[in-house]
Amino acid sequence: MKPDQLPLAMRWPAQQRFETFFAGDNGAAPDLARRAATETDAPWVFVSGPAASGKTHLLLAACAAATAAGRRAQYLSLRSVTDGVADAIRGLGGSDLLALDDLDALAGRHEAEHALFDFYNRGKVEKYTFLFAASRVPAQLGMSLPDLTSRLSACAQAPLRLLDDDARREVLRGRAAARGVELDDAALTWLFTHTERDLASLTTLLDRLDRASLAEKRRVTVAFLRKLLG
Numbered sequence: 324m325k326p327d328q329l330p331l332a333m334r335w336p337a338q339q340r341f342e343t344f345f346a347g348d349n350g351a352a353p354d355l356a357r358r359a360a361t362e363t364d365a366p367w368v369f370v371s372g373p374a375a376s377g378k379t380h381l382l383l384a385a386c387a388a389a390t391a392a393g394r395r396a397q398y399l400s401l402r403s404v405t406d407g408v409a410d411a412i413r414g415l416g417g418s419d420l421l422a423l424d425d426l427d428a429l430a431g432r433h434e435a436e437h438a439l440f441d442f443y444n445r446g447k448v449e450k451y452t453f454l455f456a457a458s459r460v461p462a463q464l465g466m467s468l469p470d471l472t473s474r475l476s477a478c479a480q481a482p483l484r485l486l487d488d489d490a491r492r493e494v495l496r497g498r499a500a501a502r503g504v505e506l507d508d509a510a511l512t513w514l515f516t517h518t519e520r521d522l523a524s525l526t527t528l529l530d531r532l533d534r535a536s537l538a539e540k541r542r543v544t545v546a547f548l549r550k551l552l553g
Contacts, residue, residue, distance in 0.1 A: 335390065339379070339380045339383040339387070340384050341388060343498070344384055345490060347484075347487075347490045349483050352377075352481035352482070355368045359385055359452050359453075360388040360394070361388055367446075367452060367453040368454050369476075369478040370382070370456040371456070371458065371482050372458065372482060372483030373458060373485060375522055376483040376484065377522075378457075379400070379424055381454075381483075382398060382422040382456055383398060386398050386420060389420040395417070395418040396419065396420040397418045397421050399415060399422070399424065400424040400425045402428040408435045408438075409434040409437070409438035410438075412439055416442075416449070419452060421446065421451050421453050421454070423453065425456065425457065426455055426456065426464060427464060429464075430467075431467055433467060436467060440468055440470060440474065443471070444474075453478070460476075461475035488515060488520065491515075491521075491525070492511050495511065495514070495529065496511065499529055502533045504532060504536060504543055509544070513548050513549075514528070518552065
């Protein structure tokens with residue numbers, strides 16, 4: 324079975340949707356990504372931001388939204404391709420939305436940069452919509468191919484900033500509530516003091532807390548957290 328034949332729930336994780344993306348001060352980025360997913364004449368978009376700012380969430384949410392709208396979507400993390408990244412890029416196509424994550428991995432890789440440059444130009448002819456993501460804006464990626472930097476810089480730029488602690492607490496509380504887990508202020512304060520505070524780590528930890536609280540039939544209190552994680 325090919326990746327684009329997989330059921331929607333297997334292709335695009337249910338927790339990574341536009342509805343579950345907490346924009347905070349980053350409202351322009353999800354708006355642009357949603358347009359790329361659902362509008363045939365939408366601008367191509369370049370999402371940039373530090374680790375844990377929500378880049379992958381937005382790209383996967385866009386793929387899910389495109390699929391729900393009856394469009395074909397493909398996602399590829401270039402960092403996940405350990406060998407043959409140029410061939411992996413050349414093998415893409417035939418979809419309405421192409422979401423390419425982790426463009427940082429291409430910097431300085433001459434063949435891969437040329438493959439992306441050619442794919443970009445092919446996308447113009449074949450009417451794809453591109454959604455790119457990297458940790459920095461195109462001019463700061465260190466690409467060795469100036470024309471590629473120029474093409475990527477021509478996309479609509481969608482910078483992301485990390486959420487502050489108050490916003491992350493709100494997101495975590497909401498994600499916990501969606502699982503039926505109540506996190507009061509004391510429990511949240513303990514978590515933010517004693518664990519990693521980025522949303523990816525906290526969400527992974529939330530899965531563990533959910534399973535443990537169900538198994539022990541206990542509320543997630545500070546005492547419970549100390550026993551489980553202390």
